[in-house]
Structure formats: C-alpha cells, structure tokens
Amino acid sequence: MFKRLFIAIVLLGLVVGGIVWFKYFREQMIAQVLGGMVPAPVPVNAETVVPVTWKPGIDAVGTAISAQGVDLAIESSGLIREVRFTSNEDVTEGQQLLQIDDESEKASLAAATASLSLALAEASRARTLTDRGVGAATTLETAEAQVESARAEMARVQTSLDHKKLTAPFAGVIGIPQVEIGQYVSPGQIYATLQDLSRMRVDFSVPEQQIAALALGGSVSVASEVGGYRATGRITGIEPRVDPNTRMVSVRAEVENPSGLLLPGQFLRVSVALPEEQGVIAVPQTAVASSLYGDTIYVIRKGDEADDPEVRKVEQLFVKVGRRSGDRIEVVEGLKAGDEIVTSGQNRLTQGARVKIDNSVSLTPAQGADPAPRPEATPEAQPGTEPAAEPATQPAPAE
Template structure:
C-alpha cells in the first residue's frame, strides 16, 4: 500500500514539474520571438519649423450701430392726416414724413396775421400823427409794442403749425410705420425709426491688459457670421475708464457699409490689427499635444541608421494664436522638423515614416 502511494506521488510530481517547465519554456520562446521582431515605423505628416511674419491682433465680439440712427417721435399731438413714407424707403434730409391735422393752427395763424396787420397799421398812423405834431409819443411807443406782441404771436402759432409737419432730420432708411392715418397720437409717441446705413459703428470691449495696444485711428477688421460680410475700419473712440465689474474697456470703431449689408444690432467678430512681427516661431495647432504634464510637440530626429527616423517628445511654452497657427515661445528652433498628425500612436523614441501626401496646414503666419 505504501509502495503504491509513493509511486503515485512521484508520478504526480513529474506531471506538475512538466507543466511548470512547459510554461517557462513557452514564455521564453515567445519573448525570444518578440525580441526579434522590429515594429513598423508609424506613418506621420511633418513640417519644418521656419520663422514667419506674425500678424498679431486683439479679438473681440461687438454689436453694430448706425452712425446716425434715431427713433422719430411725435412733436405735437393730434389726428394723423397723412403718412408720406413706406417701410424701408430711402429718405432724403428734410423730407416730410408725417402730417398731423393742423386746421386749428392754420386758423389761429390767420387770426394772428390779421392782428399783426391791424397793429402795424395803427403804429403807422400813430407815427404819422406824431410827425405832424398832433399825436403823443407815448401813443407811438404803445402801438410799436403792440406790433412786436402781434409778431411774437404769429411766430408762436407758426411754431405750433410746423410741429404738425414732421420731417427727416437726416438722410437714411426708414423703418415700419408705427401709426395709422386717422389715429390720435400724443406728443412723444414713436412713429418710425430712421437709420443711416452708409456708415456703421461697432461697439466692443477688450480686456484692460490690452489698453496699451489701443490707439485712436487704429485699424480694425469686422466680420459677420451672416451673409459673409467683412469690412475694415478705424477706431474712433476709446472709453477713458475701465468697467470695475468686468475689467473691460469699451471701444468704438467706424466702418463703411456701401451696400447696406450690415444693419444695426448685428453680432460681429472684431479684430484689432497690431504691428507685424518678424522672426516668430509658429507651428500648426495640430502639432501640439496637450496633457496634464503640459504642452508638447514631437520632433523628428535621425535614428541609428541613415534611413531611420525617430521622434523625441519636446515640452514647449506656447504663446499667441492666430488662425490655424500658434506661437511657440520656448522649446523649438528654426529648422526643427515636427510631426503635425499621427501623434496619438507615438511615444518618445518611436520610429516614424513621413507621409506628406496630405497637406494639413499652410505655412503663413496669418
């Protein structure tokens, strides 16, 4: 019995030992096989770093305003007798737009003019009698005062009459009428809006850190996301104080709008053009990889052989952005060849193969 148990234990040990030996043998063979394999180079696109002419600028968002724009209001109440414009009409300066019923004022003007005529006749008669020595000087003075009073009355009634006829203060495009013929209106009621669309203002704000870069007459470019509108203009106003709540400073620019594409109230993207800078290192934004450790770029280096290329992960300090490019302040030098796409499969020291069959970015600095 003991002999059989001993033989069984020996056989079990031989089986377990064989299994363990086979596992170690298999792992060693796999390691030897993998060590003999060379990974294929990773295909990437690349570009050479070159100094460019950089066009810096300040980006902001703004709102369009007409250079001249007002809400037209009723000066004197009454019934609307005539509306002499339609929506979106081109209006000339001093063109009559609205007529309020003025029959009462016309009657008052006729009475005032008649009273003036009588006063002037009495003044002439008193002056003649005084010259002949049969009239008192006080009578002449009294009649002259009556003439002056009558003339003032005529002027007052004429002013009331003119207030019934509403004219355009400047040329522009008028909006939708807000009153109807026969409607009773009160003083101060808005009856239309008038906008001069030939020149437009753009109001926007920039951070207080950019105050030093703001100058009167500085060039700006504005663009609308609707209709592809784009125009250039000049800064015409800089607020002399910073908003203590937002830490922004308000700026106003003026642009031309010959075709009337831009209308008041539109959202605009604004860029203030700053002086050009030469010799700036800028790379495509696709070349930059960001992580918790910082921003990095893969730089292509020569490998162990003449045909071999490897990459080195270089951490860089980034600066300003413009279009599809970003400024590199520290970490790269002119002449470095960098990876612009394919970084997701790379590690530092990996072998690469350059495939520039697809161009991802231009080499301008704008």
C-alpha cells in the same frame, strides 16, 4: 498502503511541476518573441520650422451701429392725415414723412396774423400822434408791446403748425411705418426708424491687457457671419475707463458701407491689426499637444535604421506657446529654426517612436484640423503668418 500513497504524491508533484514549468516556458517564449518584434514606423505629416513674418492682431466681436441712425418720434399729438413714405424707401434730408391734422393750428395762425396786423396799425397811429406832439409816450410804448406780443403768439402758433409736419432730419433709408392714417398719436410715439447706411460704426470690447496696443486711427477689419460683408476701417474712439465688472475697454471704429450690406445691430467679427514682427517661430496648432503637464511637440530626429533611411525617431519636447493667429501658434521656447516637427499623427506616438514622413495626405479642416478657426478678414488687416524670405503660402495644417 504507505507505498501507494507515496506513489500518488510523487505523480501529483510531477503533474503540478510540469504545469508550472510549461507556464513558465510559455511566458519566456512569448517574451522572447515579442522582444524581437520591431513595430512598424508610424506615418506622420511633418514640417520644417522656419522663422516667419508674424502679423499679430486683436480679435473681438462687435456690433454694427449706423453713423447716423434714429427712431423718429411724433412731436405733437393729433390724428394722422398722411403717411408719405413706404418701407425701405430712400429719403432725402427735409423730405416730409408724416402729416398730422393741423386745422386747429391753421385757424389759430390766421387769428394770430390778424392780431398782428391790428397791433401794427395801432402802433403806427400811436407813433404818428406822438410825432405830432398830441399823443402820450406811454400810448406808443403800449402799442409797440402789443406788436411784439402778437408776433410772439404768431411764432408760437407757427411752431405748433410745423410740429404737425414731420420731415427727415437727414438722408437715409427709412423703415417700416409704425402708424396708420386716421390713428391718434401722442408726443414721443415712434413712427419709423431712419438709418444712414453709407457709413457704419462698430462697437467692440478688448481686454484691459491689450489697451496699450490700441491707438486712435489704428486699422481694423470686420467681417459679418452672413452676407459676405468685409471691410476695413479706423478706430475713432477708445473709452477712457475700464469696466470694473468685465475688465474690458469699449472701442469704436468706423467703416464704409457703400453697398448697404451691413445693417445696424448686426454681429461682426473684428480684428485690430498690429505692427508686423520678423523672425517669429510659428507652427500649426495641430502640432502642439496640451496636457496637465504642459504643451509638447514631437521633433523628428535621425534614426538608426540602416536598412531604411526614411525611418526616423521622434523626441517629445516641452514648449512654451504664445499668441495664436489663424491656424498657427507662436512657440516662445523649446524650438529653433530648422527643427522638423510632426504636424499630424502624434496621437499614436511615444518618446523615441519610429516614424516615417508621409506628406501626401493632409488633414482637411472638415476633419477637425482647425476646430476654432479665426474668421477671415480683408487681406490688408488679416492677422496671420507668412515666411519672411518670400510671401509663400502657409502649409496646410494637419492632424
């Protein structure tokens, strides 16, 4: 009995030991095989860092306002007899636009004219009698006062009559009529809008930190979201106070609008051009990876692969970034001219990873290279970057 039990225990121990040994042996072999495997180099896009000419700018959103634009209002109550304009008509200064019933004023003007004629005749007779010495001086003074009163009454009636005839205060494009013939209107009622579209103002706001960069006469460029409108202009006004609620400063610029594409109230992208800076280190925004620990860039170093000289290694460096312009971002610290950096494919990289440069395929904006591109402006004022040595185009950004 004891012998059989002993043999069973020995056999069980051998089985368990074999299982443990096999598991340990398998893990050792797997580790040995994996340890000898070298991962294939990761294909990446790369770019050499060179100093560039930086064209800084202040980006903002603005609203178009016509240099001359008003809502035309009724000056006197009454029935409308004539509407002498149509929608979107080009009108000239002084052109009659509306006629309100003025029969009562015309009758009053005729009565005032007759009263003035009578007062002048009475004054003339009183003056003749006074000159002959048979008339009192007070009679002449009364007659002359009546003349002035009659003239004032005539001027008052004429003013009321003029208010029945509404004219354009300046040349421009008139809007949709808001009144109809036969409609009774009262003073202050809007009957149309008149806009001079040849020159436009653009109102926008900038943060208080950028007040020092603004100056009267400074160049600005504007672009609309629709219609393809682009223009350059000048700053004509800077509000001398900061809004305590938003900490923003209101700015006004003026641009030309000869084609009439820009309309009042339209949304605009505004860029304020600032002086150029030489020797700035700027890289594609896709090259910078941001995390809670900071911003990093992968720099390509020389590899140790003797069999394939195209295989390189990367080093992950922390950098300090600054301003952004278009698809470029300024690097203040961490990079120097001549460094070769990874511009796409870094999501598969780690410190010391093996890479192989392949610039044959570039990431297009449609694939997400520039998720928030800066709106284009006219070439004269569009902030961006270009090499200091020659006006070469920027390399295409990559992932």
